[in-house]
Amino acid sequence: MTIASHSTTREVLTYQAQVETVCQAAQQATYELVASPDDRIDQALNLLAERLELQAEQLIEQNQLDVETARAAGQGTAFIDRLTLTTTRIRTMSQGVREIAALEGRNGRVLEERRLENGVLLQKRAVPLGVIGIIYESRPNVTIDVAALCLKSKNAVILKGGSESLHSNRYLVQLVRQVLADTGLPAAAVGFIDSTDRAATVHLLKQARYVDVLIPRGGYELVRAVVENSTIPVLYHAEGGARLLVDASADLTLAVPVIVNSKTNRPSTCNTLDTVLLHRSIAAELLASLIPALLQAGVRVRADEASLALAGPLGPSLEPAVEEDWTTEYLDLTISIKVVETAQEGLAFIRRYSKRHTEALLAQDQALIDQFITTIDAATLLVNCSTRLHDGGVFGLGAEMGISTGKLHARGPVGLDELSTYKWIAQGNGQLRD
Amino acid sequence: MTIASHSTTREVLTYQAQVETVCQAAQQATYELVASPDDRIDQALNLLAERLELQAEQLIEQNQLDVETARAAGQGTAFIDRLTLTTTRIRTMSQGVREIAALEGRNGRVLEERRLENGVLLQKRAVPLGVIGIIYESRPNVTIDVAALCLKSKNAVILKGGSESLHSNRYLVQLVRQVLADTGLPAAAVGFIDSTDRAATVHLLKQARYVDVLIPRGGYELVRAVVENSTIPVLYHAEGGARLLVDASADLTLAVPVIVNSKTNRPSTCNTLDTVLLHRSIAAELLASLIPALLQAGVRVRADEASLALAGPLGPSLEPAVEEDWTTEYLDLTISIKVVETAQEGLAFIRRYSKRHTEALLAQDQALIDQFITTIDAATLLVNCSTRLHDGGVFGLGAEMGISTGKLHARGPVGLDELSTYKWIAQGNGQLRD
Numbered sequence: 001m002t003i004a005s006h007s008t009t010r011e012v013l014t015y016q017a018q019v020e021t022v023c024q025a026a027q028q029a030t031y032e033l034v035a036s037p038d039d040r041i042d043q044a045l046n047l048l049a050e051r052l053e054l055q056a057e058q059l060i061e062q063n064q065l066d067v068e069t070a071r072a073a074g075q076g077t078a079f080i081d082r083l084t085l086t087t088t089r090i091r092t093m094s095q096g097v098r099e100i101a102a103l104e105g106r107n108g109r110v111l112e113e114r115r116l117e118n119g120v121l122l123q124k125r126a127v128p129l130g131v132i133g134i135i136y137e138s139r140p141n142v143t144i145d146v147a148a149l150c151l152k153s154k155n156a157v158i159l160k161g162g163s164e165s166l167h168s169n170r171y172l173v174q175l176v177r178q179v180l181a182d183t184g185l186p187a188a189a190v191g192f193i194d195s196t197d198r199a200a201t202v203h204l205l206k207q208a209r210y211v212d213v214l215i216p217r218g219g220y221e222l223v224r225a226v227v228e229n230s231t232i233p234v235l236y237h238a239e240g241g242a243r244l245l246v247d248a249s250a251d252l253t254l255a256v257p258v259i260v261n262s263k264t265n266r267p268s269t270c271n272t273l274d275t276v277l278l279h280r281s282i283a284a285e286l287l288a289s290l291i292p293a294l295l296q297a298g299v300r301v302r303a304d305e306a307s308l309a310l311a312g313p314l315g316p317s318l319e320p321a322v323e324e325d326w327t328t329e330y331l332d333l334t335i336s337i338k339v340v341e342t343a344q345e346g347l348a349f350i351r352r353y354s355k356r357h358t359e360a361l362l363a364q365d366q367a368l369i370d371q372f373i374t375t376i377d378a379a380t381l382l383v384n385c386s387t388r389l390h391d392g393g394v395f396g397l398g399a400e401m402g403i404s405t406g407k408l409h410a411r412g413p414v415g416l417d418e419l420s421t422y423k424w425i426a427q428g429n430g431q432l433r434d
Numbered sequence: 435m436t437i438a439s440h441s442t443t444r445e446v447l448t449y450q451a452q453v454e455t456v457c458q459a460a461q462q463a464t465y466e467l468v469a470s471p472d473d474r475i476d477q478a479l480n481l482l483a484e485r486l487e488l489q490a491e492q493l494i495e496q497n498q499l500d501v502e503t504a505r506a507a508g509q510g511t512a513f514i515d516r517l518t519l520t521t522t523r524i525r526t527m528s529q530g531v532r533e534i535a536a537l538e539g540r541n542g543r544v545l546e547e548r549r550l551e552n553g554v555l556l557q558k559r560a561v562p563l564g565v566i567g568i569i570y571e572s573r574p575n576v577t578i579d580v581a582a583l584c585l586k587s588k589n590a591v592i593l594k595g596g597s598e599s600l601h602s603n604r605y606l607v608q609l610v611r612q613v614l615a616d617t618g619l620p621a622a623a624v625g626f627i628d629s630t631d632r633a634a635t636v637h638l639l640k641q642a643r644y645v646d647v648l649i650p651r652g653g654y655e656l657v658r659a660v661v662e663n664s665t666i667p668v669l670y671h672a673e674g675g676a677r678l679l680v681d682a683s684a685d686l687t688l689a690v691p692v693i694v695n696s697k698t699n700r701p702s703t704c705n706t707l708d709t710v711l712l713h714r715s716i717a718a719e720l721l722a723s724l725i726p727a728l729l730q731a732g733v734r735v736r737a738d739e740a741s742l743a744l745a746g747p748l749g750p751s752l753e754p755a756v757e758e759d760w761t762t763e764y765l766d767l768t769i770s771i772k773v774v775e776t777a778q779e780g781l782a783f784i785r786r787y788s789k790r791h792t793e794a795l796l797a798q799d800q801a802l803i804d805q806f807i808t809t810i811d812a813a814t815l816l817v818n819c820s821t822r823l824h825d826g827g828v829f830g831l832g833a834e835m836g837i838s839t840g841k842l843h844a845r846g847p848v849g850l851d852e853l854s855t856y857k858w859i860a861q862g863n864g865q866l867r868d
Contacts (some may be wrong), residue, residue, distance in 0.1 A: 033787060108808070114830065120819055122829055129841055130811065212841050233667070233842045234693050254864040261866040328769060373859055374542070375465050377564065385554055385862030394547065394867065395556055395858065406857040407563055407646050408667045409843035421841040424829065425807055426817030430688040432695040433828065 022191040023210035026156035029186035039103045045101035046185040049094035056090045062171040100148045120428040126420045128154040130212035137218035140168035152420040158190040163196035205230040232344040238405045239355040240270025241329035242387040245346040247363035248279040260386040271390040275336045278345040284310040306339035358390045379412040437556025449634040456625035457644035460590035463620035478617040479535035483528035490524045496605040556863040560854045562588040564646035569594045571652035574602035578692045587853040590623040597630035639664040672839045673789040675763030676821040679780040681797035682713040696821040707822040709770045711780040718744045738772035749774040792824045813846040
């Protein structure tokens with residue numbers, strides 16, 4: 001099997017036709033992929049890991065073209081850093097691919113099985129979703145991560161990366177497709193929209209005939225644009241950020257470390273703490289140790305009137321919180337604090353301001369813990385531990401594609417289970433419907 | 435608890451404000467509903483069944499207003515029949531509600547549980563979706579079916595029925611809400627868009643802030659309109675209809691009964707057979723008994739050239755099939771027949787024309803059966819039995835909301851499991867993220 005040169009293809013086809021051709025070929029590839037033995041997929045992934053390391057030099061060369069373009073465009077240091085591939089980062093990528101290869105496959109797994117009264121054997125079996133479109137920004141390692149996860153789950157994938165990493169992504173995709181061809185798997189299972197034109201992305205959002213689900217990975221603006229314009233179902237992460245209620249019954253020795261860890265472990269992530277709610281009965285005592293700990297960790301503290309009043313001599317180090325603080329996902333080293341008169345007021349506050357992503361409680365009162373678990377509606381609830389634990393890796397779910405804040409299909413980490421759907425299979429010997 | 439009179443509400447609020455108010459109140463009700471004990475829900479459902487029978491006379495009176503309007507509008511007999519409520523039909527409805535009450539609840543069910551290395555207890559628990567919007571047509575029994583299924587699964591529901599059954603639906607919803615109030619459950623958990631204005635429906639499609647999922651139930655035109663205009667995730671049934679491949683290895687004694695049952699058991703349903711593919715080696719033999727059986731059952735047979743040639747003296751009873759026959763969901767007593775040279779050609783045909791709803795195979799060759807199961811992508815695959823068995827009731831899944839042809843979240847019958855989502859709960863004693 002040989003792979004058509006990208007440049008020839010690009011010259012001949014319009015963007016629209018190119019997008020459709022890539023999507024249709026990916027759908028065709030699913031039939032071959034789903035019938036391929038698991039060990040051939042794993043073999044391909046391990047070969048991919050090996051080639052990534054062998055071809056690191058050429059990959060870095062291509063990546064440098066992107067880095068130079070970004071520098072010329074005046075991009076900042078953080079941007080350039082995320083874009084840049086090094087030997088170490090390539091080794092991390094290939095190690096990630098090996099770890100994905102080592103996971104257990106899902107295709108064909110029997111999820112339910114029963115013999116019906118009429119003698120039919122009914123099974124519900126896990127199967128791949130089909131064709132997954134990924135629209136992402138910036139970091140070229142995403143290209144390899146998502147291609148590996150999709151292949152492992154026997155999904156075909158259409159990749160549409162950001163223009164800033166076009167050369168890196170093009171090289172990586174060619175590498176993956178060559179590996180597929182060399183392993184006897186369909187190269188078209190990894191499709192690539194080789195274009196920096198926004199129109200190509202918009203056209204991809206309309207390929208419901210060929211693409212089963214879209215996953216946007218990037219800033220909220222990208223996500224919103226995909227959700228609003230797609231005719232394909234979208235798995236996505238809307239807003240994040242967490243609230244944590246410290247009840248009167250809480251073990252206060254846990255409070256400072258849990259709050260500081262939830263806020264400062266990696267402040268730009270979606271499972272980071274934004275607002276702490278303190279039961280009035282423990283507020284003064286906790287604030288006396290919490291505020292110095294937060295300030296020492298470089299956190300800017302925005303406090304409601306009651307907290308300011310209870311903070312005593314620490315008050316001048318705090319800023320007054322306003323209504324907007326209760327709705328903001330800071331994504332930086334800022335935290336807001338509010339005193340509640342009762343645990344019920346705290347739960348009502350969480351219900352009102354929850355992003356339905358991550359919510360937390362510190363309490364020993366079992367009735368309150370049960371009420372929190374039953375009546376707070378979010379992807380993950382944490383009781384007496386850090387909000388930063390809401391993570392597929394920490395949960396032991398293996399590699400993940402991201403976090404979904406929707407309620408349908410996937411809620412929380414999106415891993416191999418969530419990249420699968422199911423089908424029903426009924427096997428009989430002539431059974432009819434009455 | 436008392437329930438505000440609908441007429442007062444309708445006079446004061448605009449349609450838009452009414453829709454938003456109903457949706458917001460339903461979302462508020464979910465917190466109370468999810469915390470209500472299972473037996474209180476069951477008690478409410480059984481009381482509803484009882485009241486339906488007790489108030490059958492008043493219900494029929496209201497229903498007659500709808501029937502008279504439909505008659506005056508010149509609606510046909512079938513339409514009037516579907517709309518009409520009788521004592522017997524009301525008893526069937528109330529029996530259905532009792533059966534739903536007897537099902538096992540899903541809320542809080544532990545789907546996965548493990549102790550992480552750091553000591554955190556991680557659980558994945560089933561929870562209700564939240565607020566479900568149902569947009570449906572014609573038959574007033576749907577109002578009770580879906581309200582009962584949603585309540586059983588502890589979901590709030592917003593009902594938007596067809597204008598033709600407005601009086602019936604209004605009476606039924608008031609009955610349900612009174613039962614909820616009398617049982618100490620939130621009446622707002624069953625919301626009703628009391629309007630025949632299309633603008634009200636369109637506005638409902640935009641209430642993503644309050645409504646978690648929409649389920650349109652009705653003709654494909656209604657479904658398409660909902661899917662195209664909704665900003666809320668939609669669970670829906672697009673096209674249906676089935677294909678059935680009779681392989682050379684098939685037990686031919688099964689073929690005629692399975693095909694006739696798949697076509698004629700209830701021709702207007704979505705799991706009805708549209709196209710039969712016959713392996714050439716058994717085509718002549720099977721056609722000799724199949725064609726008379728189909729004709730005798732009143733089926734119109736549309737055959738490709740090869741079948742016509744093989745049908746011999748029966749040929750003149752058949753119509754020639756055209757390309758459109760392979761794509762059409764007939765929804766009536768029409769069938770199309772095509773001869774294939776190999777089983778592979780049959781599988782390729784199915785892949786090309788499948789609506790991904792129901793596909794079937796008659797074969798004894800295990801390798802072919804395995805290939806069919808692995809590589810044909812549909813909600814339900816049937817091997818050696820009738821396509822009409824694709825049904826939640828037949829599958830033993832309990833009452834269902836319909837069939838979903840999407841791949842995300844629900845595929846095939848939508849019952850209590852599919853009206854649920856999950857959340858992750860992590861309980862620890864101070865665990866932090868490294």
